[in-house]
């Protein structure tokens with residue numbers, strides 16, 4: 001059975017899924033991340049090895065990427081919204097205390113993951129947004145800084161100079177008629193719009209699990225647009241009895257599916273990380289009915305990825321399309337691995 005048939009079989013029915021083996025099994029601890037997080041998994045593993053908390057570990061890991069001006073998908077240096085303002089989203093979940101915190105559309109603070117963690121630790125709330133989130137961060141001692149680097153500003157100016165029709169406004173009729181796809185709008189979006197995020201999840205020797213997701217979201221988004229990353233259950237879900245999942249890719253798809261929550265719930269029912277991730281991708285694919293979001297073969301024309309671990313330390317990166325990677329530190333080696341996938345990638349998506 002080749003890889004394609006294997007994947008196809010694995011997502012067509014419960015009995016087939018049930019007969020598959022777990023993705024990879026390793027001794028604890030394990031740290032998994034999106035492919036831009038190789039230094040995050042390394043850092044988080046060092047902290048876990050010192051016996052420190054799993055959430056402290058993954059947040060310290062992603063801080064390296066948030067503060068890196070060269071990562072255009074996260075924190076400082078992230079691409080701005082359509083007005084040229086960087087707006088950041090982040091969430092954290094701490095398994096042992098069943099805690100959650102998040103921030104959305106936060107401006108001026110380089111490390112939204114740390115603010116999300118403080119929302120969890122210092123308030124009775126889960127989600128703070130916009131100006132309120134920024135005021136909270138300033139009260140906690142964060143500095144308000146200009147997050148737009150010269151490079152990100154240049155990319156934004158280039159996008160502005162080629163603006164129409166690559167914006168996010170649509171006519172209700174075009175959404176269902178297929179005319180948006182006919183216009184080639186999807187291809188324009190592919191060239192000019194960027195997604196990107198870092199998710200990082202860890203399980204330590206005791207089986208304690210935590211996760212964090214942080215992003216500048218969809219580039220050139222409508223101001224105030226919030227993706228899946230700060231939404232508990234969409235961009236991140238941790239259940240200390242079961243495992244953790246975080247997501248990257250088209251946030252709107254993860255949001256409509258409560259995607260990370262569903263992956264963890266499938267693991268609770270006995271599926272491995274890989275099986276659970278593929279099952280949810282298949283569900284999302286089936287529920288993608290808008291013509292402008294489908295390719296000629298009727299498949300989603302966007303990327304989605306999950307980064308999944310369970311309490312035993314089994315892990316998987318799972319992608320809608322082939323050719324994607326994820327980072328993992330299994331306690332011995334820190335490396336990039338190929339993600340499992342639902343469909344072979346076609347040129348149109350690459």
Ligand code: ASP
Pocket residue numbers: 194195196197215216217218226227228229247248249250251252
């Ligand atoms: N999921 C993020 C968002 O939609 C972006 C991404 O991961 O590519 O905001």
